[in-house]
Amino acid sequence: MQVSKRLVALGATTAIIISACSGSSATTAPSAAASAAPTAAATAAASAAASAAASTAPSGAAASQNTNWVACVAFDTGGLGDKGFNDLAKKGLDEATAMGMTTHYSEAKGSTDYAANIQRLLDQGCQSIIAVGFNQQQAVQTAALANPKVDFGLVDSTWDPSGPDGKVGTADDIAQPANFTGLDFQIDQAAMLAGYLVGGWSKTGIMGTFGGQQFPGVTRFMDGYYAGIKYWDQEKGASVKLLGWDAVNQTGTFVNGDNPWGDAAKGESLASGFVDQGADVVGPVAGSTGNGSIKFMQSKGLWAIGVDTDQAISLPQYASAILTSAQKVIDAAVLDTFKANANGTAFAGGNYEGTLANGGVTISPFHDFDSQISADLKAGIDALKAKLIDGSVTVKDYLK
Amino acid sequence: MTATAAPVNGLVPAVSEAARRAQRSARIRGIVIAALGLIAFGLASGSMTTDVTFKFWLQQQGKAFAQVDTSPGELWILAGIATGVTGIWQLWRGAAVRWRLWLVLWLPFWVIAIMGHLLVGQTAVLTNLFSSSLEYAFPISMGAFAAMICERSGMFDIAVEGQMLVGACAASIAGSMALQWLGPDAGTIAGPIVGPTVAALSGMAIGLLMAWLAIRYHVDQIISGTVVNFGALGLTNFMYLRVLQTYTDYNTPPTIEKIQIPLLADVPVLGPIFFQGTPYMYIGWIVMVVLTYFIFRTRWGLRLRASGEYPQAAATVGINVIAIRYRAMLLAGAIAGFAGSYLSLHSAGSFQMNMSAGKGWIAIAAMIFGAWNPIGAFGAALVFGFADAAQQLLSITGVDIPPQFLASVPYIMTVIVVAGVVGRVRGPAMAGQPYEQG
Numbered sequence: 001m002q003v004s005k006r007l008v009a010l011g012a013t014t015a016i017i018i019s020a021c022s023g024s025s026a027t028t029a030p031s032a033a034a035s036a037a038p039t040a041a042a043t044a045a046a047s048a049a050a051s052a053a054a055s056t057a058p059s060g061a062a063a064s065q066n067t068n069w070v071a072c073v074a075f076d077t078g079g080l081g082d083k084g085f086n087d088l089a090k091k092g093l094d095e096a097t098a099m100g101m102t103t104h105y106s107e108a109k110g111s112t113d114y115a116a117n118i119q120r121l122l123d124q125g126c127q128s129i130i131a132v133g134f135n136q137q138q139a140v141q142t143a144a145l146a147n148p149k150v151d152f153g154l155v156d157s158t159w160d161p162s163g164p165d166g167k168v169g170t171a172d173d174i175a176q177p178a179n180f181t182g183l184d185f186q187i188d189q190a191a192m193l194a195g196y197l198v199g200g201w202s203k204t205g206i207m208g209t210f211g212g213q214q215f216p217g218v219t220r221f222m223d224g225y226y227a228g229i230k231y232w233d234q235e236k237g238a239s240v241k242l243l244g245w246d247a248v249n250q251t252g253t254f255v256n257g258d259n260p261w262g263d264a265a266k267g268e269s270l271a272s273g274f275v276d277q278g279a280d281v282v283g284p285v286a287g288s289t290g291n292g293s294i295k296f297m298q299s300k301g302l303w304a305i306g307v308d309t310d311q312a313i314s315l316p317q318y319a320s321a322i323l324t325s326a327q328k329v330i331d332a333a334v335l336d337t338f339k340a341n342a343n344g345t346a347f348a349g350g351n352y353e354g355t356l357a358n359g360g361v362t363i364s365p366f367h368d369f370d371s372q373i374s375a376d377l378k379a380g381i382d383a384l385k386a387k388l389i390d391g392s393v394t395v396k397d398y399l400k
Numbered sequence: 401m402t403a404t405a406a407p408v409n410g411l412v413p414a415v416s417e418a419a420r421r422a423q424r425s426a427r428i429r430g431i432v433i434a435a436l437g438l439i440a441f442g443l444a445s446g447s448m449t450t451d452v453t454f455k456f457w458l459q460q461q462g463k464a465f466a467q468v469d470t471s472p473g474e475l476w477i478l479a480g481i482a483t484g485v486t487g488i489w490q491l492w493r494g495a496a497v498r499w500r501l502w503l504v505l506w507l508p509f510w511v512i513a514i515m516g517h518l519l520v521g522q523t524a525v526l527t528n529l530f531s532s533s534l535e536y537a538f539p540i541s542m543g544a545f546a547a548m549i550c551e552r553s554g555m556f557d558i559a560v561e562g563q564m565l566v567g568a569c570a571a572s573i574a575g576s577m578a579l580q581w582l583g584p585d586a587g588t589i590a591g592p593i594v595g596p597t598v599a600a601l602s603g604m605a606i607g608l609l610m611a612w613l614a615i616r617y618h619v620d621q622i623i624s625g626t627v628v629n630f631g632a633l634g635l636t637n638f639m640y641l642r643v644l645q646t647y648t649d650y651n652t653p654p655t656i657e658k659i660q661i662p663l664l665a666d667v668p669v670l671g672p673i674f675f676q677g678t679p680y681m682y683i684g685w686i687v688m689v690v691l692t693y694f695i696f697r698t699r700w701g702l703r704l705r706a707s708g709e710y711p712q713a714a715a716t717v718g719i720n721v722i723a724i725r726y727r728a729m730l731l732a733g734a735i736a737g738f739a740g741s742y743l744s745l746h747s748a749g750s751f752q753m754n755m756s757a758g759k760g761w762i763a764i765a766a767m768i769f770g771a772w773n774p775i776g777a778f779g780a781a782l783v784f785g786f787a788d789a790a791q792q793l794l795s796i797t798g799v800d801i802p803p804q805f806l807a808s809v810p811y812i813m814t815v816i817v818v819a820g821v822v823g824r825v826r827g828p829a830m831a832g833q834p835y836e837q838g
Contacts, residue, residue: 077641077645110641110642111641208796210795210796243796243797243798244795244796246798246800249800251800252795253792253795253796254795254803256803256804256807257757257807258754258757258758259752259754259755259757261752262752262753262755263752263755263757264746264747264748264749264750265535265742265743265746265747265749267747267748268746268747268748269528269532269535269536269789269792270792270796272461272528272531272532273528273529273532273792273793273796274796275461275462275528276457276461276525276527276528277524277525277796277797278525288748288750288752291747291748292747292748292749294748295747295748296747300461300462318748
């Protein structure tokens with residue numbers, strides 16, 4: 001019995017140590033796009049193309065731009081090479097270098113390394129530090145409060161004011177300091193353009209969409225699809241439908257469960273369910289789960305809409321099914337934030353808001369489908385884009 | 401078999417306590433089922449005039465279809481008849497009725513009637529509902545088979561979850577390596593063979609460890625199983641974060657594609673549901689049939705059951721209980737590991753952290769629900785799979801019921817079964833008890 005107790009103790013200790021090594025990052029960041037599903041075929045050339053495709057950002061008023069500035073990016077664990085957020089942030093940083101800024105970057109070695117990683121950048125004299133990855137929120141906020149003279153930014157997130165008790169609206173709330181910039185994206189504008197495209201493209205007149213979990217960052221895409229299709233219907237007197245999301249009641253189809261963002265098999269089956277009910281375009285907003293959907297649509301010769309980054313580039317093996325992607329232009333956002341920091345100007349509301357107007361969100365190029373999408377449809381998309389930019393059309397108006 | 405035994409030697413027969421209890425619970429069961437039948441008729445009266453249309457693809461998704469125009473009322477009447485007949489039969493025959501088999505008769509009618517009720521006024525294609533149920537049932541049923549083999553031999557296999565997780569991780573890495581080393585042509589063919597094989601082997605390794613701890617050192621199997629589960633979670637998280645995120649090429653396995661079984665895939669309506677899935681699905685059915693035969697019809701099966709029910713007795717007739725238990729653990733590990741490979745190799749798969757997501761635990765519930773019988777376990781897994789697929793269909797068609805509600809239905813059913821409310825199930829007597837070879 002003595003031996004057995006020791007064995008159990010040994011086993012338990014080993015288990016705890018191993019679990020501890022892998023750390024708290026078991027909470028996967030729910031980035032809506034596939035985090036990384038690269039293939040051997042995906043080469044450096046592809047990511048170069050990604051950069052080229054994504055550089056639709058306006059260069060802004062460069063005349064009075066201060067370039068005597070040290071700009072830095074703190075990447076997430078294993079982030080570089082993701083052909084997504086991290087690589088695009090790197091591209092923004094490279095553009096800052098090209099403008100004449102001094103730049104540094106550093107990649108976290110693990111989830112327990114975020115704070116130390118930011119400290120390394122501070123030690124190198126960084127004046128702006130933008131962190132990539134939702135997991136770094138805590139580390140960035142702590143550093144921003146401790147170093148009021150350095151500017152901090154966080155990609156795809158805003159300041160969390162909840163304080164130590166984790167609740168907003170209590171006495172220990174911490175207000176957003178002036179040296180913190182959240183890089184937020186009004187992705188529903190881009191998704192609305194994608195929805196409009198589907199309205200004109202769909203042969204059956206039905207699109208399906210689903211999310212990983214019902215988070216605001218997810219439903220914003222789905223709202224956009226809904227609004228775009230509704231706009232199409234009103235403009236053309238058509239009756240294209242969206243399955244999987246009812247923007248009026250805010251209810252819809254979500255993967256949920258214990259593995260919402262990584263269950264490609266479920267994504268495939270969900271897409272098959274949408275096709276059963278007549279959809280011929282599916283817009284999954286569910287990370288790697290969505291890869292299964294895109295794969296299924298490809299196998300049926302049908303179509304999908306990508307999210308977050310240009311997924312025709314991040315998932316080249318499925319490019320022949322991806323009509324377009326509702327995309328966050330991270331590189332433009334990162335560069336614009338550096339420029340504002342260097343000039344000492346602040347964004348309204350303290351956060352960078354990526355919109356169609358400033359090029360922070362966009363729909364990605366049509367690639368293989370460019371020649372198949374009619375000029376009329378493209379003109380319609382451009383007209384809607386112009387209206388969204390000048391404010392005569394808003395997404396909200398079409399959620400009723 | 402009614403509870404009254406024939407008088408022996410002129411004495412008043414002593415009806416055993418167990419038989420009396422069985423009779424009583426059979427009566428309660430009969431009353432409950434008959435009452436459900438009446439409820440179904442009641443529901444029918446209010447919904448005869450509304451319409452619902454079900455469609456099935458004949459051979460190919462999106463092509464020709466078969467259509468059934470009906471109303472929820474008609475479906476409820478069918479459910480009422482099936483349930484009422486079962487209830488009356490149950491009341492009449494008492495404990496002699498094998499009520500679990502009768503479930504198959506009336507429960508599907510209820511399911512269809514409820515679906516019709518919720519989808520009223522709509523036209524819904526049901527093909528994917530059934531094919532998805534079968535897909536979702538695969539990992540759960542395989543996990544249940546693994547746990548069942550162990551318990552039949554007198555061991556607990558709490559580590560199904562961990563074996564699946566390690567299997568998923570190992571399959572992805574091995575499949576990717578095959579792709580890397582053999583190149584895209586040979587690798588795409590070899591990967592789907594190498595991946596599941598390595599997954600099965602890694603599951604066996606865990607099974608061996610568990611068996612060794614339990615048999616050699618008499619470690620409590622619940623504790624060692626829990627430790628192995630946490631260890632597997634930690635180990636695979638570590639692999640993912642520290643290795644696979646950096647070397648993503650080693651988490652890009654060739655995937656296992658759906659295949660159409662010649663001739664059968666073209667059978668109208670049934671072909672698209674049963675015979676256009678992944679090879680995993682077909683392997684699952686084969687394992688179910690083979691296991692049923694082997695456990696209940698062969699010498700190996702008899703010895704397996706004997707060492708789970710009464711190992712001392714088995715040993716006295718010369719059965720090597722220890723060897724049987726080791727072999728059972730190895731076989732169970734292989735099955736659970738293989739089921740894990742489904743998670744990472746199916747569809748656009750790659751390994752993700754904690755991707756087994758509790759399926760191993762559901763599998764153990766399915767094993768109990770299925771009364772330690774392969775066909776029963778498969779049926780139970782199908783119930784879990786169907787709940788998932790039905791929730792999916794309802795949300796796609798815009799029926800607004802909380803997804804958590806449908807997802808919890810199979811668990812509630814399991815609790816009812818385990819608690820013995822509608823009929824007690826009994827596992828092997830000596831499962832989890834250490835055996836000392838005399």
